[in-house]
Amino acid sequence: MSWLKNLVGDGEADGPKKEQMKKIKLLAAGAVIGIGLLFLGGLGNDKSAKTPPPVQEKAAVIQNQNNQAKTAMASEEEYLSQKLCQMLEQVEGAGKVKVTVRLENSTQTEYAVNTSTGKKTTQEKDQSGGTRVLTEDTDTGQLVLVSRNGEETPVMSREIAPTVAGVLVVADGAGDPGVKAQLFRATQVxxxxxxxxxxxMARKAGE
Structure with missing residues (x-):
């Protein structure tokens, strides 16, 4: 600190030098505080960069749900294609058959719910002395559960079959109009x- 002493003088300096010494100390303290704030601000930015924003987390959850739905639908498409293929190969003259089924959605399940309906009536008086009656419907629902092997599971009320978007059937015997018509009708039913x-469609020869 010799430079500071040379700049402001020793302890016996007059009034103006003491004032100059006080100003320099204040400036030095302000510089230290500023550097500290910049350092802390850098740490805060690092922390926020490591924490994913809520919007990104929500998007990741939605993407995961969509992937699960697509996987379930793909499994149903494969199952229906295999079952239909096995059935169509039993048609006389069909020969080897390949089936592709495409769905618009997967199987949907609805569960039983206990519902209760009520009404709540309230009378209100306005400033002019009139009275008005407010009626509010209160509907509540509770999922019906059954205990099986110590675990509670919801009761299924109905299952809605998936909607078929389209079916492609390729068969050896589809070149014959009669066999093609039977395959078409069997698939539709x-x-x-x-x-x-x-x-x-008829399968290409040699494949």
Whole structure:
């Protein structure tokens, strides 16, 4: 601190030098505080960078749910394709058959719910002395659960089958108009789909 002593003089300096010494000390203290704040601010930025924003977390959850839904639908498509293929190969003259089923959505399950309905009536008086009656409907629902092996599971009320978007059938015997018509009709009835959603084609020779 010799430079500071030379700048402001010794302890016997007059009034102006003491004032100059006081100002320098204040400036030095302000510089130290400023550096400390910058350092702390840097730490805060690092912490916020490591913590994912809530929006990103929500998007990740939605993406995960969508992936699970797609996986379930793909499994159902594969199952229906295999079952229909096995059935169509039993048609006389069909030969080897390959089936592709595409769905618009997967199977949906609805569960039983106990509901209770009530009404709440309230009378209010306005400033002019009039009275008005307010009626509020109060509906509540509770999922019905059953205990099985010590675990509570919801009771299924109904299961809604998936909606078929389209079916493609490729068969060795589809070159014959009669066999093609049988395959077409069997596919339509088996899946309960409209005719415009079913295509039956003959397999290319040698494949």
């Amino acid at each position: 088996a899946l309960g789909v409209e005719p415009q959603k079913v295509i039956v």
